[in-house]
Amino acid sequence: MSAQKTASFYPSLALLAILLLGLALRLAPWGQNRFLEDEALYATWGLQIATGADPMLDEEPVDKPPLHPYTLALSFLAFGQSERAARLPSLFASMVSIALVYTLGTALPLTPTDRDRSAPSPPGGEGRPRSGRGEGAALLAALLLALSPFDILFASTAFTDPLMTAFVLAALLAAGKGRLGAAGLLTGLAGATKQQGLFFLPLVVAVAALRTTDRRNWRAWLRFALGFGLVAAGVICWDSARVQRPGFWEQGLISYGGLGPTAPAALGERAIEWLRLVGYFWTSPWFNGLLLAALLTWLVGSRLTPALPAPRRIDFVLLVFVGGFLLLHWLVGFQVWDRYLLGLVPLAALLAARALVAVGRAIRAAPWQQVYAAGLAAALALTLTGPVVRATQSELPLGGDHGAYDGIDQLAAYLRATAPANSVLYHHWLGYHYRFYLYGAPLRLHWYPNPEDLVHDATVYRREPRYIAFPTFRNSSAARATLAGAGITLTPLLETTRRDGTVSFQLYRLEGP
DSSP states (O other): OOHHHHHHHHHHHHHHHHHHHHHHHHHTTTTSSOOOHHHHHHHHHHHHHHTTSSTTOTTSOOOSOSHHHHHHHHHHHHHOSSHHHHHHHHHHHHHHHHHHHHHHHHHGGGOGGGSOOSSOOOTTSOOSOOOTTOHHHHHHHHHHHHTOHHHHHHTTSOOSHHHHHHHHHHHHHHHHTTOHHHHHHHHHHHHHHOGGGGGGHHHHHHHHHHHOSOTTOHHHHHHHHHHHHHHHHHHHHHHHHOSSSSOHHHHHHHHHTOOOBOOGGGHHHHHHHHHHHHHTTTOOHHHHHHHHHHHHHHHHHTTTOTTSOOOOHHHHHHHHHHHHHHHHHHHBOOOOOGGGGGGGHHHHHHHHHHHHHHHHHTOOSHHHHHHHHHHHHHHHHHHHHHHHHHHHTTOSSOSSOSSTTTTHHHHHHHHHHHSOTTEEEEESSOHHHHHHHTTTOSEEEEEOSSHHHHHHHHHHTTTSOEEEEEETTSOOHHHHHHHHHTTOEEEEEEEEEOTTSOEEEEEEEEEOO
């Protein structure tokens, strides 16, 4: 085997091993958790499309762009109506993201216009050391993403964010390679998956600007605009063709309760909460400390000694974007939800890997470089094994549900098997879950806003079989007391339990008056 083939073979083999490891870690928590409310809602939209019941979602107050529900619909058509089918797009997107981070790590350092001009070479000298193709940093970035508990746990959800993140990374890669038409198209697809994808538009433009040697090349930027505009036009046409009003953008603001500046009194608490979520990228305080130390050494030390490779302009662009993204979510009243930060995890992995490799390259002696590499491998094993194992066992508060909705699938299966057709199932908290887990079942779902409405409806429809289930994590005492006061008896039918043995749901048939 020639030296050139060997140089490309071993990184490819290492990437394959990382991908297999990432897949194994992401399959470990597969099926352990039931859907959260939004996951159940998105999956129901996908079922509405896949079954032809509502292909344009005309009957749904949709608050998201169309790409994700239609992707779920394709998965349902291919693999059937199940949680697994709804989660497959996220698993696929997570695995693709690992490969994209590696490719991005090898592509960005190579662009001719991305050379560090802040420290000119001395007369007759070579200047600061260059990183070359960056295979080591790229592989380390892919490994860090594969080992991220944050990314592991979102790969087994039906949220929009994993798919959006994959499109963002693909757009950054296209921009880094100077393919602006594809970059615009992929950025548009990220925004067509979730509105938050548009937050990454400035980053894609910045990367494209670093790659484009002639900034007056208006044709390249026209291709970017056309690619982005093509997707935007499709989304607008879909939204305009729907019967349901308002459109998804306005409905998103309504569902969210509006957005505005954060109240000054809440800034401190919100800062702590957002930073806590950032700490969950790799969960380990020791590893987080190592990354922070490497990053500071890279940024500060490179200005003090030419032995340490200097950060390139793309590194500063990534740093500024990550900081600005967090600042925006801190100062504007976004909910402090973990999924909003999923798109930052691969960027943090790329920055962390480049910093760790840069610090290692400051060591000139080959034996000490080997010691550094061995020490880094040991640090990864010692600090990340625990968090990764906990993630595979769904023991971290990230991603989907972790026990509250255990048994909802058993409850739905029991009702499908035993409840007569056209029975009434009352609910106050479980509407999204019933719509997915009981999709297609011949039951009438009735949402009651208060116990009085429940009693009134139970009396009006007293000739029909009536059922109600109470989740134990909600206070159902008022509903129980009001039913008893109206002479309606609750006959126990089923009790489900969580993984820790506690009761999760109690199903009853209503009898009387």
